[in-house]
Amino acid sequence: MDIWRFDAIGTIWEIGTANPLPEGERDAVRETIDDFDHTWSRFRADSLVTALAGEPQEVPAPPDAAAMLDLYRELSLATDGAVQPLIGDSLASRGYDATYSFRDRGARPAPVDWMDRLAWDDGALELREPDLIDVGAIGKGRIVDVVHDLLGTLGHVERLTDAGGDLRVSGASIRVGLEHPFDATSAIGVATISDAALCGSAVNRRAWPGERSGLHHVLDARTGEPVRTYAATWVIAAHAMVADAVATALFFDGGAEFAARCGVEWVRMTTDGAVEWSAGNRMEVFV
Template identity: 60%
Template sequence: MTGGAVWRFDAIGTVWEVETRHPLTDAARAEVAARIDDFDAVWSRFRPDSVVSRLAYEGGAMPAPADAVAMLDAYAELSRATEGAVNPLVGESLARRGYDATYSFVDRGAAPAPGEWREIVRWSDTALEVRTPALLDVGALGKGRLVDLVAETLTPWAGDGLVVDAGGDLFVRGAPQRVGLEHPYDPRRAIGIVEVTDAALCASATNRRAWADGLHHVLDARTGEPVRSIVATWAIAPTAMRADAAATALFFDGGPALAHEWGAEWVRMTSDGRVEWSPGSEAELFT
């Protein structure tokens, strides 16, 4: 957005950039900060005082948090499409591999997430229940959901000129944005460029949040092992939550079909360097 005002800040472990036509007021910034903190206080498995941390220790039922239905309904679709590879109870599996609340990065071995997670986690418009203690992890789509919430919060101030970028998860309203698709093996290079207009682009790669000998944050919930065949994904959808979820699903068989069902465009790179893309994708890919 040429000539716009940019607000940069840190939140939920990443750098955010919000670009608007005019500088945001202090009231707008305070409302964004409160929205992010409210979300983090419920869903962060890295905070000992969060709702999901309490449910991991105690289980039980509570009034449904504001985003529970939207996110868990999407998880149900993700789980179905990937035959259980994506599962919101993968939190303990990630913690065992070292991606825990203290960021120990000490691998204690693979462990699958509970396969019948829908028997453990129940939700409705009024209640969220974790029937036995279990660690919810919304990483497959949570940051995208929060990007949508921030964009929604800023609508009264920003109008039709808004870009929200949370560490590469991008929501655009108004002027088109050309975005480079970072090469997962060389961050100085791009494998292509895509234009985003009135939509969201989310990316995921196994070189981000990686540690030890080949461990990273994208696990197959059925085994607790990191994904090896796909190394990077990009998805464009009407909302950042769906783009984020599609980018996660694309690491597994069934991801392209779900993206098609949701009307999401996508690109992904395999571990041997091949690039695949959705029919009708308008990404400009380099040879």
């Protein structure tokens, strides 16, 4: 498999295909990723979500709006509001802002009435009050799926789409280590992925500098505080967006039940080192 590596949306991508991608197809991949980033990145001054935060309004719905926000509604209901898309200001308040200041300005709960503030029906996306949309719980999985499907339409039956470890593979089988959240040089297990997606999340991946800061990117939207019970999650699903969503849900009460309804396999590790997994899980866990 030929591997094309490049940087985009703050991570390293690897696109694997049986034959090297022509430059025109590479351009199509880059443009697809940039279009998504230009819409949904709260780190870009020229993005749609940044514009909406400054001037709440109704705009034509972007292509990904319904799929992502419908899933966010399910996530929010499953986790009793712990996961939702109007958490951008909560993250920024803790220091995960557009400038990556990592300066903690205190906990800021996200609005509990987010489904009244944000509407995405009838081909329109409307933000009714000033808020900052953040789709980090599922966004990378979504763009992995979009790029993976694009490669399929271009005739690449055997393909791998990997965005910083969130990946989807078709027509091949790969083995992926489950990185220990407290020791990046070791793994707690191995997943074999065939015609499926694997997404993971860990509190060490985007943690604030300083050993005692205790801050990371997985916040409880209800409190604006970082989660403390679980350190890492991994999920195998048919599509990366679903795997990404469940990987986030598993940090909270209700996550395991949501995973069961989605019919996915999962493994998660607590902050005290215990490892849990779903019924029917086929990922190899070292115990």
